[in-house]
Amino acid sequence: MEIEINGKNFTVNPHQSIVENKKGKPYKDMSDLAITRDEEKCIGCGICRTACLENNGLGIPVQTEVEGCLYFRPDGKMDFKDSKCTRCGQCILACPTGCLAEKEDIEPVKSAISDESKIVIAQIAPSLRVSLGDSFGKEPDEILEGQMISALKKLGFKYVFDVNLGADFTTYEEAYDLKERIENNKTPMFTSCCPSRVKFIEDFHPELMESLTTVRSPQECLAVVTKTYFAQKLNLDPKNIVVVSIMPCIAKKFESRRSGEDASGQWDVDFVLTTREFIKMVKAANIDLPNLESEKFDAPLGEASGAGAIYGASGGVMESAVRTLASLYNQDLDKIEYEEFRGMEGIKKATLNIDGKQIKIAVTAGLKNAEKIIEEIENGEVYHYIEVMACPGGCVGGGGQPKPATKETINKRREALYKIDAGKIIRKAHENPIIKEVYDNLFKCPGGEIAKKYLHVDYDKTPTRECEISNDAK
Ligand code: SF4
Ligand code: SF4
Numbered sequence: 398m399e400i401e402i403n404g405k406n407f408t409v410n411p412h413q414s415i416v417e418n419k420k421g422k423p424y425k426d427m428s429d430l431a432i433t434r435d436e437e438k439c440i441g442c443g444i445c446r447t448a449c450l451e452n453n454g455l456g457i458p459v460q461t462e463v464e465g466c467l468y469f470r471p472d473g474k475m476d477f478k479d480s481k482c483t484r485c486g487q488c489i490l491a492c493p494t495g496c497l498a499e500k501e502d503i504e505p506v507k508s509a510i511s512d513e514s515k516i517v518i519a520q521i522a523p524s525l526r527v528s529l530g531d532s533f534g535k536e537p538d539e540i541l542e543g544q545m546i547s548a549l550k551k552l553g554f555k556y557v558f559d560v561n562l563g564a565d566f567t568t569y570e571e572a573y574d575l576k577e578r579i580e581n582n583k584t585p586m587f588t589s590c591c592p593s594r595v596k597f598i599e600d601f602h603p604e605l606m607e608s609l610t611t612v613r614s615p616q617e618c619l620a621v622v623t624k625t626y627f628a629q630k631l632n633l634d635p636k637n638i639v640v641v642s643i644m645p646c647i648a649k650k651f652e653s654r655r656s657g658e659d660a661s662g663q664w665d666v667d668f669v670l671t672t673r674e675f676i677k678m679v680k681a682a683n684i685d686l687p688n689l690e691s692e693k694f695d696a697p698l699g700e701a702s703g704a705g706a707i708y709g710a711s712g713g714v715m716e717s718a719v720r721t722l723a724s725l726y727n728q729d730l731d732k733i734e735y736e737e738f739r740g741m742e743g744i745k746k747a748t749l750n751i752d753g754k755q756i757k758i759a760v761t762a763g764l765k766n767a768e769k770i771i772e773e774i775e776n777g778e779v780y781h782y783i784e785v786m787a788c789p790g791g792c793v794g795g796g797g798q799p800k801p802a803t804k805e806t807i808n809k810r811r812e813a814l815y816k817i818d819a820g821k822i823i824r825k826a827h828e829n830p831i832i833k834e835v836y837d838n839l840f841k842c843p844g845g846e847i848a849k850k851y852l853h854v855d856y857d858k859t860p861t862r863e864c865e866i867s868n869d870a871k
């Protein structure tokens with residue numbers, strides 16, 4: 398059996414003791430909020446370690462011998478929660494037996510839906526709508542946005558909102574953060590919407606913590622707007638709102654329980670389901686997703702710019718931010734599409750002239766490529782703005798996506814996101830009328846006191862909270 402990792406094929410070789418059907422003392426790790434590991438299913442092949450090395454250069458799964466059997470344990474420890482794993486989930490995508498898997502949240506979500514006192518709201522990541530096709534007999538790049546919304550309504554979600562709008566909030570705040578840092582010589586600035594990368598910097602490069610923008614990720618920005626602005630508008634008690642993110646990502650489960658991700662007074666995101674969990678729910682309910690009538694996202698948190706759509710692709714965060722940054726300097730853009738940030742390469746570089754300043758940019762996908770840029774900085778290279786996404790191709794290649802995740806499939810999903818952007822009338826985050834409405838009525842101005850309270854988190858002062866198994870809202 399062969400497994401494709403980052404476009405390369407690797408042969409799965411079960412360990413001899415497993416072939417002989419010996420089992421050692423298999424251990425089941427259910428302690429982590431994001432990843433589970435069931436050694437009963439492990440064949441000791443080490444593909445998980447290969448995936449971690451190929452993508453991240455980390456090699457977190459370490460060969461561990463137990464009574465003649467080989468397992469691959471995180472940092473050689475029993476539990477993921479005690480390791481320096483970034484929760485990117487690339488090892489889960491590669492593991493051929495399901496020994497490694499996401500910690501499922503399907504049952505608590507179903508319980509919330511059946512509780513009549515709760516208003517359960519789904520919010521959908523940019524890459525979801527282009528990642529469902531091949532699981533339902535369609536082309537991998539088929540855009541199934543409207544059918545996905547219909548399926549969520551059939552599953553019992555009261556409202557369906559668009560995390561592309563959350564990405565517009567992130568972009569607006571992040572462009573201001575970058576402008577301030579450029580003017581105060583506090584660059585480089587790293588994007589922070591990928592929680593796997595935040596964990597990587599915390600554990601492996603704590604000296605760079607101040608370089609992370611404090612702006613919250615799109616799922617957290619949209620959730621806090623839901624539990625404040627939307628709740629006030631409809632006169633709802635935020636304690637009765639349950640926000641369920643549907644994400645291509647494992648690390649977003651981890652992010653949702655970090656210190657500071659509770660600006661509304663309770664966890665802003667209550668549960669995170671991966672793309673795979675969503676597909677499992679749809680199939681279990683016998684919903685024929687691709688043939689459903691198309692529906693639209695609910696108002697008012699369903700309208701997003703094209704800039705929000707491309708967040709799911711490596712380089713998309715950078716392109717979105719640059720479109721807004723140039724406007725902050727009142728600079729007319731000679732273009733809106735930045736080919737230099739697009740593509741499947743692990744490292745992309747560009748220098749842009751903004752307001753007479755030469756802004757040096759690096760875009761990386763896969764943490765091992767981020768490490769190369771960090772080495773360049775240590776050797777004196779100057780960068781102003783650095784995008785880091787942990788997964789190959791960005792979130793379209795996320796650890797929560799359908800298996801198998803070949804490079805060709807990931808690339809098709811990526812191209813479909815750019816098609817969505819190209820088809821939008823509004824393609825800059827700050828021109829989104831919903832952004833204007835929420836700032837006028839609640840946040841007032843980007844980077845201001847209220848915006849900082851709800852849309853920023855101080856990573857330096859709020860290190861990772863010990864993972865809690867309970868998913869109950871606070
Ligand atoms: S966890 Fe999965 S990939 Fe890793 S050694 Fe076991 S079976 Fe192989
Ligand atoms: S989740 Fe990512 S960082 Fe953690 S072991 Fe797997 S590949 Fe490595």
Ligand code: SF4
Pocket residue numbers: 484485590591592593594645646647648649786787788791792793794795796797
């Ligand atoms: S690149 Fe996207 S999917 Fe992968 S860990 Fe980061 S946020 Fe999650």
